[in-house]
Amino acid sequence: MNGDRLLIADDHPLTREGLSLAARAAFPGAQAIGVGTVGEAVAALQSRSTIRLILLDYALPDSEGFRGLMRVLHVADGVPVLIVTASDRPGLAEGAMALGAAGFLPKTLPLDEISGILRKVLSGQRYFPEALAPAAPLAAARERIAGLSRAQHAVLLALADGRSNKQIAYDLSVTEATVKAHLTAVFRKLRVTNRTQALLAIRPLLEDPASGQGG
Incomplete structure (x- = not known):
């Protein structure tokens, strides 16, 4: 390196x-x-x-x-x-x-x-503590996004960051039509019909799992 x-x-x-x-x-x-x-x-x-x-x-x-x-x-x-x-x-x-x-x-x-x-x-490996035991809401949210492709995951990240379709298209160097197609696929896999419902579906992953912050 x-x-x-x-x-x-x-x-x-x-x-x-x-x-x-x-x-x-x-x-x-x-x-x-x-x-x-x-x-x-x-x-x-x-x-x-x-x-x-x-x-x-x-x-x-x-x-x-x-x-x-x-x-x-x-x-x-x-x-x-x-x-x-x-x-x-x-x-x-x-x-x-x-x-x-x-x-x-x-x-x-x-x-x-x-x-x-x-x-x-x-070197390409991941590192997480063994025997993770997620709470039920986290497990459900994780299952919802497990089937997303890399492109769909990127669009969902941008969506959670509050970006418009136009901004997402610019950031990912794709057309707005492509972004809309990815969003349609994301909504289908999350079993929702719009952006708000998509964010609600993954909200357990976005929020602090407990009150307060601990470094």
Whole structure:
């Protein structure tokens, strides 16, 4: 990864530095870029073309639960995203997996173990805690989106981010007719008839699984 970059989005400088150390140990020669908000992460992704891996703190100031993850996934263009958190609340790992994150990384892990996980993810593997036990609403929402194609998933991410059909078409470099076709397929697979119902169907994945935020 010499010359490549990793993006670390965390609002605590000490945590960013620790994750940077783990990243540099995993990928000697790589550059770690640190940001403190989802907005800054999105801007970094839009301005740089060599980012290979993204570490995203779940509880950034502008995250709004999993909406932060969805905003980043929308512009990541296939770059793997790991959710990083100090929280062990039920549902977080399951929600991250369902939405398309490449992994779920507890901040409590030793740096050498974090380095090993980063290597696995960049090699194309995913990392999630074993024996995930999702709550019933999360499991149902995950099942609803499991059958979406990559293009349909991208359109759903953009939809959850509040984008219009015109904006989605521009972002994905397709026509509005193509976006409408994807939305029709998404609605059919979610068993809904409009955008509002689609967002309600996946709302358990977008909301914080518990009150409060825990890093």
